């Protein structure tokens with residue numbers, strides 16, 4: 001008998017909660033609500049800059065670390081991230097394991113002008129429409145959680161709604177799938193979803209498999225400017241940071257310190273050059 005992975009377990013809970021929300025508000029009603037949604041804020045111009053950007057995360061707890069921070073008002077934290085120059089803010093909306101919610105996303109939307117990522121375990125069209133209705137500009141799609149048909153359908157839907165997908169990979173096979181999909185924004189997550197260990201070498205291993213015209217984001221285990229400088233030298237245009245920022249007494253300064261470092265853009269022929 002195979003033991004469910006952490007990801008399987010999280011997705012099972014997500015599907016249960018999703019069914020309950022869908023029973024309350026059918027997809028067609030949610031789609032109608034999009035007529036009143038604010039315009040999408042395009043994150044790509046900022047993320048394509050030749051110096052590092054930060055996607056700063058609102059994260060209360062996690063399966064790997066348990067409690068991380070009391071965040072009674074996510075708008076205060078989001079305002080600090082924006083003041084520090086965050087290119088985007090990631091709002092974890094998964095409730096059971098991360099303590100987030102769509103209410104957090106709505107509140108942050110009303111409080112700051114930067115693009116927002118819905119960080120969740122998205123497996124259904126409903127969650128994409130819900131993300132836009134709540135004010136998201138980006139949606140995380142985790143390749144490991146989706147078969148090819150679902151990945152393509154959700155990626156297309158994110159684009160149809162004017163948003164950008166952050167397509168997340170953990171290994172070579174997933175990276176190939178993300179590239180074949182045509183993902184413009186590719187997140188390399190260093191956290192192994194089976195062991196939950198972070199391997200700082202994952203980004204350097206997978207980055208060369210991604211064509212130079214895509215935007216690479218290094219995710220998980222980023223603790224400060226030294227890590228950012230290392231990932232930038234390996235081609236990361238942005239880092240996605242949760243724990244280090246929510247635990248920092250001065251999150252605006254922490255974001256600022258990770259922003260604006262030179263990024264190494266790979267040349268089509270070899271190694272790469274500093275942009």
Ligand SMILES: O=C(O)c1ccccc1NCC(=O)[C@H](O)[C@H](O)COP(=O)(O)O
Pocket residue numbers: 006057059062063064065189191193196219220221222240241242243244
């Ligand atoms: O953070 C976890 O423990 C985790 C476990 C299982 C699936 C996803 C998980 N985290 C989601 C993330 O990708 C991180 O929140 C994000 O990359 C920021 O990571 P960090 O800076 O290490 O908090």
